[in-house]
Amino acid sequence: MPLSGWLFVFALLLAVPAQASIAASLSTTPVSILLLSFITGIIVAGAAATWRLQQLRASQNAQQKVIRQLLHDTRALVAVLDQDCQMLVASSALEHLTEQQNLCQSMYFDPAAKKKAWQDIQQVLQQQRSWQGEVWWQLQNDLLAVSLTITQSDNTAWPAARYLLVAQDITERKRADQQQLNNLTRDPLTSLPNRIMLEEQLATNIACCTNQHPATALLLIKFNQLLGSEPNASGQSSANLIAEAAKGLRQAIAPQFTLGRYSSDSFAILAAPHLCALPVELPLNQLAHQVLIQINQFNFSRNQHQVYASIGISRFPEDGADASALIHSAERAVQIAGRSGTSQFCFADNRLQQHATEYLTLQTELSKSLHQDDFMVYFQPQLSISSNRVVGYEALLRWHNPKRGIMQPHSFLALAEQSGMIVALDRLVFRQCCQQVQYWLQTNQLRGRIALNISVQQFEQANFVGFFSDTLQDYKLQASYFTLELDERIFQQPLANLHQQLKALNDLGFDLVLDNFGDGVSSLTSLRQLPLHGVKIARSLIQQMEQKEQQRNITASLIRLAGYLQLEVTASGIDNEMQAYLLHVMGCDKLQGNLFSKAVPASEIPALLLKESKLIKKAAS
Structure with missing residues (x-):
């Protein structure tokens, strides 16, 4: 019993003789009897309230003890949080993962974009008192994907408890789903976007064209030889050549461009609208030359035959109104470039092809004039x-x-x-x-x-x-x-x-x-x-x-x-x-x-x- 309770009982015991004396001296008057009864009632009521408070605290302690024991015994990820999202108590498995960090402030819908989740979850909790979904936890040593349920708590046995949190680790499932998605949209050899993904991205680029950025483009790069399942005379297989080509191309272009593997012997580069500044032939001309220069520097010396490439370039909207039409125009242009000789590029639009040659000459003159x-x-x-x-x-x-x-x-x-x-x-x-x-x-x-x-x-x-x-x-x-x-x-x-x-x-x-x-x-x-x-x-x-x-x-x-x-x-x-x-x-x-x-x-x-x-x-x- 708390010290205040013992003091109250002690005061009550001391008051009993005093009550008898008072009753004896005042027994002759009715008012005195009523006053004595009132005082006695207050003392009895106080003793009863103290007893009930003791019983309530004992019940709360017992319930909290049961909750703590249940959390200690379970392997699930469960926690009781206060209003500041700090853990009052958590299962052993969750404590081991989090090391007492603030769970709610570590939740993300998209950890790559640093989009925190707790503020949005709180808004739902205020309306529906519970929230269920999938989030990422940025823990100290790992990034964990969880299926999460958070419920507001009104447990009178534990007034400090504000939220009950129950989570299930789904990281492995997420990774398996991502791997399955990669298998559908990524080339297994180079990990670059495959043709399906390239076509979708090209369609997205077309949809993103605006008055300010009205153009987007496709560069199709076709190699003269990257095929053949058998190793060549130097022991290089086509897989090695393709991997080297993908690495070299990635180094040749800025990261803003999308690089993908279009087919067994060709790659594609997508230039988003904001990368196609007008006049559009200028950036595309520069990009094509950068790619051809990089290809000529590829370390294919162990290959017995020279490896070179041709590039076909198509633009939206001049060379096609949709992704399929742009791809067809680029394929036609790359065939023309291939017939023109080694390491050539060709625009689907003949007028731009003429401009490209002129701009290359002008660029050379510009560089020379800077020094003169x-x-x-x-x-x-x-x-x-x-x-x-x-x-x-x-x-x-x-x-x-x-x-x-x-x-x-x-x-x-x-x-x-x-x-x-x-x-x-x-x-x-x-x-x-x-x-x-x-x-x-x-x-x-x-x-x-x-x-x-x-x-x-x-x-x-x-x-x-x-x-x-x-x-x-x-x-x-x-x-x-x-x-x-x-x-x-x-x-x-x-x-x-x-x-x-x-x-x-x-x-x-x-x-x-x-x-x-x-x-x-x-x-x-x-x-x-x-x-x-x-x-x-x-x-x-x-x-x-x-x-x-x-x-x-x-x-x-x-x-x-x-x-x-x-x-x-x-x-x-x-x-x-x-x-x-x-x-x-x-x-x-x-x-x-x-x-x-x-x-x-x-x-x-x-x-x-x-x-x-x-x-x-x-x-x-």
Whole structure:
């Protein structure tokens, strides 16, 4: 009995003589008798309540003892949990597996995607008081698949108990099911997706095509010899050759592409819509060349015959409206490639085949020109609407191709992006701009900031910020002379990393501008949270603004939104006075376009500024 109970009984015993004395002295009055009876009743009721409490606690202890003994004896995975999902008691088998970790917080519907299950299960428990299903437990030493039942507990014998958990280990069954699925969808020799899986994935890629990513593609790779069940003269079997080919192909392509074994002597590569940037022939051309180069380097030296491959390429929607049609087009293209010679690739569309040859030649010229200083930066002025004066320039690259003449950026930038040479071009532009700013400072001709376009590949470089900082130090310049116009796709990166990079640039002194505002996926959250100084309205909106009221309304709304966020607004691609007038009325800050001046070499800037001064003087008089 608890100490409080013994004290109560002791007090009761002491009270008995006192009650007799009181009764003797008060027996002569009826009120005294009633008061004595009331006091006696309270004492008796208290003693009875204490006895019942003792009995209830004894019953609870007995029931808990029975539960603990049952859990100790069972081999099942059973546990009683409190409201914080901590185990009050568990079967020996479960304790051995979990080592007292929080079971509910270790449950996953998909451990690979780290999708936790407990929050969803709790919502069901609140409505139905029980939940049953399959989950994965991420235990300290293993990943366990279990069939699970969780029930809310209202056991008065154990008030702290909130949930009863019963689980069954189904890991082996899951693994067997996965193995059976792999046997149906995977090639047993290479573990790559087989033809069934490739066709399903191709159909999924087609369904995922959107206006933003309208194309997807199939590359069919057919080897001249990987067949034959008998080992060749060097002892290599076809299985070894196929395994080597699969390994080499995986190394040749980025992990984002789907590689599968299409047939006994051929493989397939699927390019998802987001990997088929327009013009689509550029990435496909690059990919086909990478694959052929890798195949030519395969370590098949022990094989007595040369192993080579042909590639057929088909695209959606031009070469087929569904997976079956695309496969048929690729098979026809690979046959044509095989007849053309060794290590060739062929597009199902003859026009793209011609483009592929042209792009390969252009890529070679681009690489050569990078080492010959054939590129020059031109400058297009930006005018302030309020002052009608030049307040900065955008740096635009021109390629002085020895064979083709001066080439505009749209002729080669897509190729530079696909080949990875865009980073070298971006850095070349910044160095040339630094040289020009130095000269303008010395001759007192600098007018505002120089705006440079920053590509996604440049932004993703590990030394991105370091390059700008080091280059500024080399030329003894400040970042305040430059504006960085950031490709809209940059803002699709994780927000934390994006914010860190932009803050570093902002701290250096660069102005940061979101390019092509209104033509992508940048959210209001990005504009509010990131250290931006301005936005540049997308040219697609400017070009259609005169004819389409909707485009005018969208442009006006974007300018007002930027104003609310205290961001400077620049509009480029201004070709006529009506566009300039509408943007002026809408509240745009700066204008840029051929209406005022095309991009010119730095040597022509003084004449341009002189013309500007004459125009202002004429207007003033």
